[in-house]
Amino acid sequence: MNLFERILQDLPCGCIVFEDNGKITFVNPTICELLGYNVDEMIDSGIEVVFTISSRIFYQTHFFPLLKLKGQVSEIFLTLKPKTGPPVPVLVNVKLSEVNGLVSYIGIFTAVWERQKYEEELLLAKKAQQKVLEENDVLIQLKKQLEIHQQELDSKVSMLRERTDEYLQIGKVLTHDMQEPIRKIAFFFEALVEQKEIQQNSENLKKVDIINRSVTRLRFLTNALFDFVNHSSLREEFTHLDVGQLIRKAELDVKQSLGITGFTVFFESIPRFFGDAAQMKRLFIELIKNAVQNRSSHQTLEIQVNAVVIEENIYQANAGKYHYTDHVKLEICDNGIGFERKYESYVFGLLNKLNKKSDGVGLGLTLCKQIVSNHHGSIQIRSNPENGTCVTIVIPVNRISSL
Amino acid sequence: MITAIFIGMMQLDGDIIKRNNVRDFGRGSRPMVFAHGFGCGQQMWRYIWPAFENDFRIILFDYVGSGNSDTSAYNQERYGSLTGYAQDVLDICRALNLKDIVFVGHSVSGMIGLLASIKQPEFFESLVLIGPSARYINDDGYVGGFEKTDIDELLSTMEKNYIGWANFLAPVVMQNVDRPELVDELAESFCSTDPLIARQFAQVTFLSDNRKDLHKVRHPSLILQCSQDLIAPNEVGQYLQDHLPNSTQRVMQATGHCPHLSSPEETIGLMKEFLA
Numbered sequence: 088m089n090l091f092e093r094i095l096q097d098l099p100c101g102c103i104v105f106e107d108n109g110k111i112t113f114v115n116p117t118i119c120e121l122l123g124y125n126v127d128e129m130i131d132s133g134i135e136v137v138f139t140i141s142s143r144i145f146y147q148t149h150f151f152p153l154l155k156l157k158g159q160v161s162e163i164f165l166t167l168k169p170k171t172g173p174p175v176p177v178l179v180n181v182k183l184s185e186v187n188g189l190v191s192y193i194g195i196f197t198a199v200w201e202r203q204k205y206e207e208e209l210l211l212a213k214k215a216q217q218k219v220l221e222e223n224d225v226l227i228q229l230k231k232q233l234e235i236h237q238q239e240l241d242s243k244v245s246m247l248r249e250r251t252d253e254y255l256q257i258g259k260v261l262t263h264d265m266q267e268p269i270r271k272i273a274f275f276f277e278a279l280v281e282q283k284e285i286q287q288n289s290e291n292l293k294k295v296d297i298i299n300r301s302v303t304r305l306r307f308l309t310n311a312l313f314d315f316v317n318h319s320s321l322r323e324e325f326t327h328l329d330v331g332q333l334i335r336k337a338e339l340d341v342k343q344s345l346g347i348t349g350f351t352v353f354f355e356s357i358p359r360f361f362g363d364a365a366q367m368k369r370l371f372i373e374l375i376k377n378a379v380q381n382r383s384s385h386q387t388l389e390i391q392v393n394a395v396v397i398e399e400n401i402y403q404a405n406a407g408k409y410h411y412t413d414h415v416k417l418e419i420c421d422n423g424i425g426f427e428r429k430y431e432s433y434v435f436g437l438l439n440k441l442n443k444k445s446d447g448v449g450l451g452l453t454l455c456k457q458i459v460s461n462h463h464g465s466i467q468i469r470s471n472p473e474n475g476t477c478v479t480i481v482i483p484v485n486r487i488s489s490l
Numbered sequence: 491m492i493t494a495i496f497i498g499m500m501q502l503d504g505d506i507i508k509r510n511n512v513r514d515f516g517r518g519s520r521p522m523v524f525a526h527g528f529g530c531g532q533q534m535w536r537y538i539w540p541a542f543e544n545d546f547r548i549i550l551f552d553y554v555g556s557g558n559s560d561t562s563a564y565n566q567e568r569y570g571s572l573t574g575y576a577q578d579v580l581d582i583c584r585a586l587n588l589k590d591i592v593f594v595g596h597s598v599s600g601m602i603g604l605l606a607s608i609k610q611p612e613f614f615e616s617l618v619l620i621g622p623s624a625r626y627i628n629d630d631g632y633v634g635g636f637e638k639t640d641i642d643e644l645l646s647t648m649e650k651n652y653i654g655w656a657n658f659l660a661p662v663v664m665q666n667v668d669r670p671e672l673v674d675e676l677a678e679s680f681c682s683t684d685p686l687i688a689r690q691f692a693q694v695t696f697l698s699d700n701r702k703d704l705h706k707v708r709h710p711s712l713i714l715q716c717s718q719d720l721i722a723p724n725e726v727g728q729y730l731q732d733h734l735p736n737s738t739q740r741v742m743q744a745t746g747h748c749p750h751l752s753s754p755e756e757t758i759g760l761m762k763e764f765l766a
């Protein structure tokens with residue numbers, strides 16, 4: 088045995104040499120003694136066998152990538168697993184080298200029994216201190232946030248109250264104050280039309296026709312707006328909805344009311360979510376109606392509804408707050424005429440309508456948006472003239488207050 | 491008014507680029523997004539992306555809290571769930587206006603990518619999952635490879651390595667740099683620098699259970715399963731292949747959990763086969 092072999096033999100730390108694939112090619116007596124293996128047992132096995140499971144994870148997620156990219160890793164704490172007995176805490180240094188022309192890593196392992204005790208004490212103290220600090224920080228932070236949120240909430244609630252009052256007043260104006268004069272105009276207009284002087288003049292008849300159509304339109308519009316205002320102040324009990332059934336009912340309603348039956352709504356099982364059955368049915372009616380009114384003349388209308396449960400942040404307005412809960416994402420897609428992308432937000436606006444030929448007044452999607460927002464959800468529309476229209480609705484599965 | 495909103499959006503996008511330390515380069519138009527796993531940052535992909543930069547648009551990034559991301563953007567509530575990490579991926583896709591991406595995710599990023607693809611399928615074309623696992627902890631007949639106590643010990647091992655051994659957190663100095671894109675990496679720290687963030691990421695990763703989400707995936711995926719991978723053992727890969735629709739599994743000769751570091755050629759070869 089020459090001097091170098093002698094030194095290696097008696098080195099007061101464990102030494103393991105392993106290849107790129109983890110295969111052990113050399114061990115010194117100290118590491119064998121530390122782990123209770125003999126040399127033959129260790130040679131050719133993988134480096135990971137000497138680690139505890141947790142150290143193996145750390146080896147794979149941190150140690151090995153670092154070694155691979157840097158060529159050397161120093162002073163890492165790991166735990167070795169001896170053949171028998173308790174795990175051995177060690178400090179590890181590993182360096183990239185070449186042994187017999189092969190890429191090899193030379194590692195030394197120093198047991199740190201005493202140092203570990205010291206560090207454990209240190210960690211305990213540090214953790215205790217950190218906990219107190221964190222709790223304190225969190226409390227201060229929370230107090231500040233609470234104060235700000237209370238103020239915001241207060242101003243929003245009072246604003247909302249005013250808006251709701253205004254809204255209901257407008258509703259009242261529409262229901263009574265506007266319908267009455269319209270009714271009067273229609274009544275006296277009819278009386279006027281019956282007069283002979285008007286009947287005999289063809290120029291007059293043209294004007295009569297225009298006035299007549301305008302009155303009808305005005306009446307239609309007021310009724311639609313009344314329906315809109317009325318619907319949004321209506322609240323039923325929230326229940327777990329059988330969405331499939333609601334879609335079928337909505338489909339039937341549309342077929343009956345429009346007298347158009349040549350289309351089908353396709354869907355597979357749709358997960359239940361918490362909502363107002365009447366409102367959700369109305370939403371599906373509006374969406375199916377839109378699809379029917381904007382169907383293509385070249386192909387049979389098909390409406391496909393897909394649903395998937397995803398996690399979404401329940402906080403919508405509060406930046407920096409996150410609470411992920413299950414939401415149902417519904418996609419309602421048709422193969423209709425679609426519209427240009429630039430109108431994707433326009434179509435949600437009150438009385439905005441793109442299809443001038445349809446009978447609607449431009450309230451359907453506004454109503455849908457309101458219904459979805461009543462359900463604490465979000466709605467988006469994507470469309471293009473080639474592929475038709477897709478409406479995406481995301482609604483929480485459970486009631487907000489029962490989080 | 492419209493201009494104001496527009497500028498607002500632009501700033502937001504710029505923020506995300508900075509927040510996630512996004513690098514966007516390559517000579518192709520088909521986007522390939524590389525997502526690192528728990529433990530390290532985007533440097534993990536150093537041996538892989540050069541093989542694709544001629545044909546793809548390469549996007550590298552760090553999750554918030556990892557690598558060289560903006561740690562001040564870390565939010566305990568958001569990143570207390572893999573969905574928060576998936577949101578990082580979706581934010582980047584939106585900010586760069588990406589479509590039909592090839593998503594390459596290592597380890598936990600496999601599940602993060604799947605979650606993102608379920609939420610917004612329109613961003614995705616296909617997924618390459620390297621050493622993925624739908625659940626790490628054994629559970630009533632399911633073999634994940636670990637017990638809860640193993641994970642607790644891992645957290646303690648991590649803590650002990652964060653006591654103050656500066657070497658571990660020190661900037662990585664790269665050898666033989668001959669690529670200008672990489673020069674910036676010189677000053678980067680390699681692994682997550684904040685022990686609290688690293689701890690939470692470990693918890694979120696190893697305690698997650700995404701078995702219930704697999705059936706919702708629509709895109710084709712490639713599962714690269716290493717031989718003798720302790721973190722994602724064969725049973726885990728098999729489970730994924732059985733439950734992930736439209737997936738192809740390839741068992742690699744590479745051992746360990748990081749074939750993109752230990753066997754880049756084999757990894758690249760299998761990716762190219764899948765993408766051809």
